[in-house]
Every structure is written in C-alpha cells, then in structure tokens.
Amino acid sequence: MAVPPAPVRPRARGSDGAAAATVNDAGSGDVVPPISRDDLRYYGQRAAAQASTLAARAAEKQIRVGVTGLQRSGKTVFVTSVIDNLLKGGRLPMLTAIAEDRFLGAQLRPPPAADVPRFAYEGHLGTLTGTPAAWPARTRGVNQIRLVLKIRPKAMMRRLVSEARTVTLDLVDYPGEWLLDLPLLDLDYPEWSARTIRLAAQAPRDRLSQDWRAWLGQVTPDQPADDETARQGAALYTAYLQACRSDDTHLSVIQPGRFVEPGDFANAPLLAFCPLAGADARDRRGGLGRLMADRYDAYKASVVRPFFIRHFARLHRQIVLVDLLGALNAGAPALTDMRAALTDSLASFRHGRGTWIERLTGTRVDRVLFAATKADHVAATQHANVRLTLDTLLADARREIRFAGAAIDVTAVAAVKCTRTVVTDHDGRQLACVEGIPAGRTDKTVLFTGDIIDPSDPIPEGIERPYRFMNFQPPPGLGRDGRGLPNIRLDQALEFLIGDHLA
Amino acid sequence: MTATGTIDRSPPPGGRPRPMELDPADRRIDVLDDRPDALAALAAEPAAAAETPAAAQPRQGWPALGWAVAGIAALVAVALCFDAAALVARAFAASNVLGVAVSGLLAAVVVVVIRAFVDELRGLGRLRRGDALRAEAERVIARAGHGDAAGVAARLKTFLDHRPDTAVAWRTVDTHLTDAHDDRESLYLVEGALLVPIDRDAYGAVVRAARDTALATALSPSAVLDLAIVLWRTARMTREVAGLYGVRPGPVGQVRLIRRLVSNLAVAGLAETAHHAAVDALGGSLAAAVSARIGQGLINGLLAARLGVAAMHACRPMPFGPERAPNLLGIRAELLRMPKEVF
Numbered sequence: 110m111a112v113p114p115a116p117v118r119p120r121a122r123g124s125d126g127a128a129a130a131t132v133n134d135a136g137s138g139d140v141v142p143p144i145s146r147d148d149l150r151y152y153g154q155r156a157a158a159q160a161s162t163l164a165a166r167a168a169e170k171q172i173r174v175g176v177t178g179l180q181r182s183g184k185t186v187f188v189t190s191v192i193d194n195l196l197k198g199g200r201l202p203m204l205t206a207i208a209e210d211r212f213l214g215a216q217l218r219p220p221p222a223a224d225v226p227r228f229a230y231e232g233h234l235g236t237l238t239g240t241p242a243a244w245p246a247r248t249r250g251v252n253q254i255r256l257v258l259k260i261r262p263k264a265m266m267r268r269l270v271s272e273a274r275t276v277t278l279d280l281v282d283y284p285g286e287w288l289l290d291l292p293l294l295d296l297d298y299p300e301w302s303a304r305t306i307r308l309a310a311q312a313p314r315d316r317l318s319q320d321w322r323a324w325l326g327q328v329t330p331d332q333p334a335d336d337e338t339a340r341q342g343a344a345l346y347t348a349y350l351q352a353c354r355s356d357d358t359h360l361s362v363i364q365p366g367r368f369v370e371p372g373d374f375a376n377a378p379l380l381a382f383c384p385l386a387g388a389d390a391r392d393r394r395g396g397l398g399r400l401m402a403d404r405y406d407a408y409k410a411s412v413v414r415p416f417f418i419r420h421f422a423r424l425h426r427q428i429v430l431v432d433l434l435g436a437l438n439a440g441a442p443a444l445t446d447m448r449a450a451l452t453d454s455l456a457s458f459r460h461g462r463g464t465w466i467e468r469l470t471g472t473r474v475d476r477v478l479f480a481a482t483k484a485d486h487v488a489a490t491q492h493a494n495v496r497l498t499l500d501t502l503l504a505d506a507r508r509e510i511r512f513a514g515a516a517i518d519v520t521a522v523a524a525v526k527c528t529r530t531v532v533t534d535h536d537g538r539q540l541a542c543v544e545g546i547p548a549g550r551t552d553k554t555v556l557f558t559g560d561i562i563d564p565s566d567p568i569p570e571g572i573e574r575p576y577r578f579m580n581f582q583p584p585p586g587l588g589r590d591g592r593g594l595p596n597i598r599l600d601q602a603l604e605f606l607i608g609d610h611l612a
Numbered sequence: 613m614t615a616t617g618t619i620d621r622s623p624p625p626g627g628r629p630r631p632m633e634l635d636p637a638d639r640r641i642d643v644l645d646d647r648p649d650a651l652a653a654l655a656a657e658p659a660a661a662a663e664t665p666a667a668a669q670p671r672q673g674w675p676a677l678g679w680a681v682a683g684i685a686a687l688v689a690v691a692l693c694f695d696a697a698a699l700v701a702r703a704f705a706a707s708n709v710l711g712v713a714v715s716g717l718l719a720a721v722v723v724v725v726i727r728a729f730v731d732e733l734r735g736l737g738r739l740r741r742g743d744a745l746r747a748e749a750e751r752v753i754a755r756a757g758h759g760d761a762a763g764v765a766a767r768l769k770t771f772l773d774h775r776p777d778t779a780v781a782w783r784t785v786d787t788h789l790t791d792a793h794d795d796r797e798s799l800y801l802v803e804g805a806l807l808v809p810i811d812r813d814a815y816g817a818v819v820r821a822a823r824d825t826a827l828a829t830a831l832s833p834s835a836v837l838d839l840a841i842v843l844w845r846t847a848r849m850t851r852e853v854a855g856l857y858g859v860r861p862g863p864v865g866q867v868r869l870i871r872r873l874v875s876n877l878a879v880a881g882l883a884e885t886a887h888h889a890a891v892d893a894l895g896g897s898l899a900a901a902v903s904a905r906i907g908q909g910l911i912n913g914l915l916a917a918r919l920g921v922a923a924m925h926a927c928r929p930m931p932f933g934p935e936r937a938p939n940l941l942g943i944r945a946e947l948l949r950m951p952k953e954v955f
Contacts, residue, residue, distance in 0.1 A: 202788040559631035577631035
C-alpha cells in the first residue's frame with residue numbers, strides 16, 4: 110500500500126493567510142499568493158545565502174556535497190571513509206582524476222562556518238582503526254568538513270608547464286529526517302494532518318499508533334486551546350514515531366524530523382503539536398486546532414526554513430544513503446514505507462517550481478546519488494540486484510526529477526568493506542556467501558544471506574523472511590596499509606558526485 | 613519496469629536456498645580466481661566464435677577463379693623447382709665451387725621465404741586472436757557477471773607479452789582489484805592500467821602521421837606525389853599502431869587490415885564520422901578558399917587521422933571503455949593550428 114504522494118499545490122502561507130487559503134482552495138493555482146512578512150524574510154535570507162555562495166564560487170572552485178540518510182544508514186562511516194580515501198588516495202582507482210594520475214592530493218582545512226560543528230573525522234577514524242575496532246558513535250544534527258583537493262587539469266596535460274588547480278570540497282552531513290521535513294514547506298497544517306492520520310491508520314503503523322489515535326478520538330480542533338493537552342498529544346505522537354524507527358519495524362516516513370532528532374529544540378513549545386483529525390484552515394482562534402496549526406507554522410518558519418536556507422539550498426550535489434538491506438530484513442511494510450520516504454525526499458530536488466522568486470533563488474542540486482549502503486553485507490554477486498532493487502523503489506519519482514533536469518544515479522556502496530565474498534559448496538550447489546566477523550562476536554563466520562531473485566519484487570509473498578543480513582564488525586587492522594579505508598564503489602560514487610569538477 | 617512476466621520468477625532449480633550461517637571450515641572457493649569450469653568454458657568458446665567468420669570469409673569470392681590462381685601458382689612453383697634444379701646442375705657442371713655457392717644461395721632464399729611465410733601466418737593469427745579477445749571482452753563486459761574477467765585478463769596478458777613494461781601495470785591492477793568488483797569493473801581497471809598507456813602512444817603516432825601527411829601534401833608539387841605520400845605514410849602509421857597493440861601484421865596482414873579500416877571508416881565505433889565529415893568538409897572548404905594546397909593538406913591529414921583512429925579500434929584487444937575512445941577533435945585542432953606554425 111503506497112502512501113499517496115504529497116498533493117501538488119502552491120506553497121502554503123504563514124499563519125495570517127487564512128483569507129488567501131480560500132482562494133487557493135478554489136483551485137486557482139495561477140494566482141500569485143500574497144507574500145507575508147515571514148516569506149519576505151525567508152526569500153531575503155535565501156537570496157543573501159545564494160549571493161555569498163556565488164561570490165565564493167567565483168573566487169574559487171567550490172563544491173558542497175550533502176550527505177544524508179536516515180538513522181543507521183551509515184552517514185558517519187561514509188563521510189569518514191570518503192575523507193580518509195581522498196586524503197590517502199590509494200583505494201579509489203575508478204575516480205578518473207586518480208586513474209589519469211592528475212590527482213595531486215588532498216588536505217583538510219578549517220570549516221567555513223564557525224557555528225556549524227566540524228565533522229570529527231580524526232575521532233571517528235580512531236574508533237574505526239583502534240583496537241578493538243568499533244563503529245563510530247552516531248553524529249547528531251549538521252556537521253561540516255572542508256577538504257582542498259589539488260588537481261592537474263586535463264586540458265593542461267599537454268602544455269609544458271601544467272598549473273595545479275585547487276578544488277574546495279565541503280561535505281555537509283545532516284540527518285535524513287530533516288530532508289523528510291522539507292516537503293512540509295509545501296503542506297499546510299490541515300493537509301499535513303489528514304495525510305499523517307491516513308498513513309498512521311495503515312498496517313503496520315496502526316498497531317504502533319494505537320495510543321496516539323485513541324487520544325485523537327478524544328480531542329477536537331474546536332475545543333479550547335490548552336498547552337497541557339497539546340503536550341500530551343505531542344508526547345504520544347513522538348512515542349509513535351520512535352516506535353516506527355525501531356530496528357524490527359524499520360519504517361522510514363518520520364515527520365516532523367525534530368520530534369525524533371530534536372537537536373537544540375528539545376522541550377521547546379515549538380515541538381508541542383501533532384496532527385489533528387478534522388483540522389481546517391478556518392479553525393477559530395483560541396481553539397486547539399488553531400494552536401496546533403500556529404505551532405506547525407512556527408516549526409516550519411524556525412526549523413525547516415532555516416535549515417533549508419543555511420544548508421540545503423546551498424548544496425550542489427547530494428548523496429542519499431539508504432539502508433536498503435535493513436528494510437529488506439524488516440519485511441515488505443518497511444520496504445513500502447521506504448519507497449514513500451524516498452519519493453518524498455526526491456520532491457525536494459524538484460526545482461523550477463513555484464513562484465518566480467523561488468525560481469530566482471532556487472536550489473542548485475544538479476546531481477543526486479542514491480546509494481544502498483553496507484553492500485558488503487551481501488555477496489558481490491548480489492550487488493547488481495541490490496542496486497536494481499533500489500532503482501525500482503525510486504522508479505516513479507526518478508522520471509520526474511530527470512525531467513526537471515537533475516541527474517540521478519543509483520548505486521550500491523560500502524564505506525568500509527568488512528567482509529569477503531566466498532563461494533561455498535553446500536548440499537552439492539555453489540552458494541555465494543560473505544565471510545566476516547559478525548557484530549558482537551570475535552570469530553569469523555560464513556553467511557549465506559539469501560539471494561534477491563527478482564529486484565522488482567524483492568520480498569515475494571509466501572516466503573517468510575527470505576533474507577538474513579547481519580551487521581559485521583570492522584575488521585582488525587583497518588587502514589594500517591596507509592592506502593585509505595577499504596571500500597566498495599566509493600570511487601564510482603565520488604566520480605558521479607564530483608568527478609566533473611576534477612576534470 | 614512493470615511486472616509483466618518477462619522476469620523469471622520461478623525459484624532456481626532445487627528450490628530457493630534459505631539464508632543460513634555456514635561453518636567456516638566448509639570447503640570454499642574464492643569468487644575471483646578458482647573457477648576452473650568457467651575458465652575452461654571461456655577458453656573454448658571464443659576459438660569457435662573466431663573460426664566461423666574467418667572460415668566464412670574466403671568463400672564469398674569466386675571459388676573457380678581461386679582454384680585457377682592456386683593451380684597457376686602451383687604450376688609456377690613446380691617450374692621454379694625445375695629451373696632451380698637445372699640451375700644448380702649447370703652450376704655444378706661449370707665448377708664445383710660455383711655449384712656449392714649457388715646451392716647455398718638457393719637454400720638461403722628458401723629459408724627466408726619460409727620465414728616470411730611463417731611470420732605472415734603468425735601475424736594473421738595475432739590479428740585474429742585480437743579480434744577474438746575483443747569480442748570476448750565485449751561479451752563479458754556486457755554481462756557484468758562475476759568470475760569471467762580473470763580469463764580475459766589472462767589472455768590479454770599473453771597478448772601483450774611483447775611489451776616489457778606491463779609487470780608494474782599488472783601489479784597496480786592486482787592491488788586495486790577486490791572480490792567486490794564485477795567483471796565490468798575489473799576489466800575497466802585492467803583496461804585503464806594496461807591499454808590506456810598504449811592508447812596514448814598510439815594516439816601520438818596517429819597525430820604525427822596526420823601532421824606529416826598534411827604538411828607533405830601541402831608542400832608537394834604534384835597530385836601523384838600526394839597520393840604516394842598518403843599511401844606510404846598511412847601504411848607506416850597502421851603498422852606502428854598495430855605494433856603498439858601487439859598485432860604485427862606482415863604485408864598480407866597489413867593489406868587486409870587497411871582494407872578493413874577503409875570499410876570500417878563508416879562504422880567501427882566512429883559514430884561521429886558522419887557529423888565530423890560534414891564539419892570537416894566545411895572547415896576544409898574554408899581553408900581551401902584561403903589556399904587550395906593547404907586545404908588539400910588538411911583534408912589528407914584528417915583522412916589519415918581517421919584511418920589511424922580506425923586502426924586503433926581494429927587493433928585494440930579490448931573495446932574502448934566509456935569516455936576512453938580517442939576523438940578526432942584534438943587532431944583536427946592540431947591540424948588547424950599547423951598552418952599558423954608553418955607559414
């Protein structure tokens with residue numbers, strides 16, 4: 110059961126746009142919506158951010174690559190491995206600049222923004238390569254790190270003196286939950302409420318959302334606004350979202366993201382809201398519906414938009430890490446949910462839509478890579494099918510994005526390769542298996558994970574738990590050879606993301 | 613992709629294997645190296661594939677005429693043998709010393725002819741082996757499976773044994789290859805380490821030939837001389853390019869190669885030909901307006917360049933990877949720059 114995609118409609122306005130809402134409801138999408146003070150400030154900030162980015166780009170070649178992915182998709186390890194491999198350059202043979210011997214080296218530089226935490230590369234690498242080797246702790250919120258790459262340009266190859274060129278690469282790592290917040294910018298409170306409640310009633314979410322939906326039955330949007338009631342609803346709603354995120358359900362559509370990843374906003378009144386049944390844009394002032402709607406709008410204005418302006422709108426390239434194997438492990442509902450989440454997140458890369466101001470200051474993400482991570486958890490013979498499965502999940506949304514002009518690719522990567530593919534003889538047939546040390550154990554094991562036979566239908570009906578993907582420990586002695594962390598297809602991912610800038 | 617039943621959804625023979633943990637002490641085989649069955653199948657397949665077109669080709673001519681020629685050749689050979697025997701006999705009749713000298717000379721001639729014949733055959737064989745290897749590599753790359761790349765790489769290794777400097781390249785490939793690479797990726801890495809350096813040399817040879825041809829025809833006083841220069845320089849370039857890739861055709865092989873190049877000019881991976889021909893013609897006519905001789909030189913140079921690129925396609929033992937095919941744009945830029953440098 111796919112979740113219906115976000116209805117396409119003009120952007121919603123701030124809290125004082127109730128009158129205009131009726132105009133919109135009549136379906137006249139051509140009418141330029143009146144711009145509120147909120148919006149003006151928003152556009153002003155975006156234009157300023159854009160101008161500063163442009164100025165910086167004119168002075169020096171600069172690429173900002175966003176790295177995102179839902180919890181446990183392996184963002185931290187990915188960024189650590191990318192940095193380590195770029196610094197050492199020994200395990201990226203398919204990055205064209207390295208293959209052509211034009212890559213002179215890379216160095217870390219102080220990050221550009223003083224108020225954004227720097228990605229703790231050294232610490233994470235220390236954890237990965239220490240004894241005993243361990244996975245780094247998860248990072249929270251936005252992290253940034255800057256690398257300078259030195260390249261000998263291709264066109265200069267045949268000149269006598271070839272001048273080296275520097276390319277600044279900023280890696281911005283942020284929670285995928287925040288990416289899923291961006292579609293909220295296009296939804297007003299009643300729309301979002303209806304959508305969320307509809308979703309919560311579907312299996313397997315109906316079981317997880319029982320308590321919250323019981324609470325919903327007791328309140329109406331018209332009852333007097335009361336902070337305590339709102340808090341109660343928000344707490345129940347948050348508990349439901351957390352349950353969705355747990356390992357065995359592994360659901361992906363989590364909105365709003367700050368409920369589960371509050372960052373600096375823990376306990377802020379801003380987060381004390383939740384969807385209400387029967388919410389309406391004309392809810393009277395002083396009612397619970399109006400209170401919730403105001404907080405929803407405040408959430409958009411002070412959480413989602415600043416993130417959009419400061420980080421997302423300034424990205425040039427984006428990689429979305431997807432824990433596809435986790436979803437396959439969890440079963441069909443997790444996969445369906447992942448499809449919805451991916452479609453939702455892709456909507457944010459659709460540009461050229463909306464008002465002329467939006468177009469003027471629009472995002473510049475022109476390449477998006479979706480990568481199924483932890484590819485080393487399956488045998489190498491299965492990588493093509495993992496990639497195809499992700500490709501199928503993205504199929505619908507992908508056509509639209511390509512139409513809008515951004516290049517999209519899909520791949521299967523492993524930021525740190527901890528297993529080896531081996532073929533075993535089992536009952537007279539050859540099975541491609543992985544060999545590695547499972548998490549929490551000390552000895553190697555050989556695991557047959559189950560083969561994806563049909564990528565368009567990876568979880569066929571009638572077969573219970575067709576897959577068994579396990580987490581593995583980082584192998585001991587990682588990075589001791591000084592060539593960079595062993596990886597799978599990191600070079601091809603980088604080639605797609607930044608290869609053209611290294612030409 | 614809609615589920616219209618084009619995909620085989622039936623479980624593999626013997627039922628779908630369940631995920632399970634196996635005993636590490638189980639007998640295991642590494643994916644990349646030891647798959648003797650697959651290797652043997654690979655080694656057997658391409659030979660058969662190569663035989664078919666080679667065997668089919670000569671039959672396309674006139675068999676009657678072929679027999680006639682062969683018969684005449686045999687008659688001539690028999691006559692030559694008689695003549696030679698008579699010659700030796702006459703030399704011995706005149707003096708023993710002369711007889712020994714003449715028979716020694718005759719023996720030397722026979723040895724040289726046989727050597728040339730064997731070389732020719734070997735050159736043709738290499739040409740054919742290169743074709744087979746390329747076809748095989750194309751198939752393995754298209755399939756992008758696992759375990760077949762090693763066979764292609766091994767054959768490429770023997771094919772390139774004429775180059776002394778490949779050991780380092782093979783070591784590079786070895787350090788970079790992991791069990792996670794599929795055949796397409798493995799062969800891409802192999803190609804990058806082994807063939808791309810050769811490509812660079814071959815491209816250099818083509819550019820040089822194009823420049824020489826252009827310059828010489830621009831300066832030569834007569835059209836006949838033009839033709840001679842173009843033919844001689846093109847032949848030399850083809851030999852040079854072929855030699856770089858490890859194909860060393862003798863005269864017959866070379867004629868065959870050039871014939872193929874000419875017929876391949878329109879196809880053989882030169883999808884750009886039609887487009888470039890138009891652009892070249894425009895550019896050429898512009899130059900011709902400035903100076904007929906220079907224009908002619910440029911056109912001849914471009915023709916040589918195009919033949920050279922076709923030769924690269926025809927002699928390379930593996931297909932060009934994405935973005936690795938040589939382009940004519942660079943050569944044209946070079947040629948167009950030339951008049952400024954010369955005059």
